[in-house]
Amino acid sequence: MAKVLLEKVTKVFDGGVVAVDDLSVEVEDKEFMVIVGPSGCGKTTILRMIAGLENPTAGTIAIGGRVVNDVPPRDRDVAMVFQNYALYPHMTVYQNMAFSLKVRKTPRGEIKAAVEETAKMLGIEGLLGRKPKALSGGQRQRVALGRAIVRNPKVFLFDEPLSNLDAKLRVTTRGELKALHQRLRTTCIYVTHDQTEAMTLGDRICVMDRGLVQQIAPPMEVYDRPINRFVAGFLGAPPMNFLEGGIEMRDGKAYFVAGGSCILLPDDTVGRVRPYNGGAVVLGVRPENVSLEPLAGRKENVLGGKVRVVEPLGDRTDVILETEGGLGLTISVDPHAAIKAGDAVQVHIDTGKVHIFEPGEVGGNVSLG
Ligand SMILES: Nc1ncnc2c1ncn2[C@@H]1O[C@H](COP(=O)(O)OP(=O)(O)OP(=O)(O)O)[C@@H](O)[C@H]1O
Ligand SMILES: [Mg+2]
Structure with missing residues (x-):
């Protein structure tokens, strides 16, 4: 078990x-990061540098308090699990799992015990005599996992290990991985482009x-307090709505105005948005923070619009609409709401949950306290 420290890499x-x-x-000991x-943001490259398969151009990498820049991969005590499993095709499952221990000249009896215990833990003890080509994708992924686990490494590195599995298996294996981490408590660095995997694991x-790193924080903090528009748009499905407009201050109150709509911002953000008075900003609001039925008589922060598309998903329905001012807005509503394309609706924005960003793709979140 070990802490992994990357400094100015x-x-x-x-x-x-x-x-x-x-x-x-800084990835803490026992942490799941x-x-x-x-795609292309550098995730695999980071793992490969930690594993020693790639040298950093600058910076230091330390594992368990030891700088490993000049330590060869086999002496770093990390195990990497790849997207494509990378099993040896000519070896059985047992031989695949035993391989690294054999190379280390571990006694035969110890190897047998380690492989069998791990196989049992992963529910693949019945497959030990098979070759990889006789396994399903999910089984192969388990073997790849088992091969990493038997080595009892200080750190697990996972490179999109679930992306070749079908949707259902991906969800179950994700849960198993989390349970496995709770049991083994080995430091894990897990790379994915899937925001659900990121949030759940x-x-x-x-x-x-x-x-470039945009934000490092616990999942709900990243979700609730995104540091900029890129982060805000990356986590959440359907993604956060971004409305381009401006800030107007009137009588000590701050309004977001766009396309003829006017949204009164909460009092506690007035000070933070004041410097943007008269200037361009982007309002971000998640689909679940826009509701379909404004309370009777409520006029503030209510937008009129027309339903373009209705997407029933079972547990909720996503509705894409266009406001009277021409803004596109996706909202999530009760799956049994009677709503269809072409309907004229009014929606209410929960301004306690909106974010104000500076313009641009990575505009900073100016509404964070
Ligand atoms: N050996 C290499 N030589 C030159 N450029 C490379 C090499 N490996 C990766 N790159 C480039 O470095 C960038 C980061 O690649 P990397 O594979 O780390 O991305 P990633 O985040 O893992 O993407 P994906 O989600 O598609 O796997 C990309 O622009 C890629 O084209
Ligand atoms: Mg990659």
């Missing part, structure tokens, strides 16, 4: 691609964009 590939840019992150971000989430 940068990776520039030949040709000048900056895959990772000045990354500093999820690194999440869109991580003790903390590190959100990346184009090689």
Whole structure:
């Protein structure tokens, strides 16, 4: 078990691609850290540097208090689980799982005990004599996991280990992984571009964009208090709505105005949005914070609009509408709400839950206290 420390780590590939840019992150002993971000943001490169398969261009990497920049991969005591399992096709499941211990010259009896115990833990004890090609994707992923577990490493590195599984298996395996971590308590660094995996698995989430860390925090903090528009838009399905408009101050009150609509912002944000008076900002509101039926007589923060698309999902229904001012807005409503495309509706925005961002794709969240 060990802490993993990356300090000012940068990776520039030949040709000048900056895959990772000045990354500093401290993964605590026993922590489950999820690194999440869109394709190409540098996730795999980070894991490969920790594993020693790639050298950082600058910065230091320490595992368990020891700087490992010059330590070869086999001596780093980390185990990596890949998206494509990377099992040896000519070996049986048993041989695949035993391989690393055999290389380390572990006594045969110990190997047998470790492989059998791990196989039992993962429910694959009946498959030990099979070759990988005779396994389903889910079974192969378990073997890949088992092969990592028998090594009893200080750190597990997971590179999108569930992405080749079908939707249902992905959900069950995700739950098993979490249970496994609760049992083994080994430090885990888990890379994914799937925001649900990030939210459900991580003790903390590190959100990346184009090689740069955007925010590192526990899942609900990232969700409730996104540091900028990129983070806000990355977590949440359907994603947060972003309305472009401006701030207007009147009689000591702050309003967000856009497309003929006017939204009164809560008193506690007045001071924070005052510097943007007369300027452009972006209002962010999650679909679940817009409700379909404004209370009778309520006029404030009510927008009129027309329903464009209705998407029933069973547990909720997503509705895409266009406000009278021409703003696009997705809201999540009760699945039994009587609503159909073409309906004229009024919606109410819960302004206690809105965020105000500076303009631009990574505009900072100015409404955070
Ligand atoms: N060996 C390499 N040589 C040159 N550029 C590379 C190399 N490996 C990765 N890159 C580039 O570095 C950037 C980060 O790649 P990386 O594989 O770390 O992304 P990722 O976040 O894992 O993406 P994905 O979600 O698609 O797996 C990309 O722009 C990629 O093209
Ligand atoms: Mg990758």
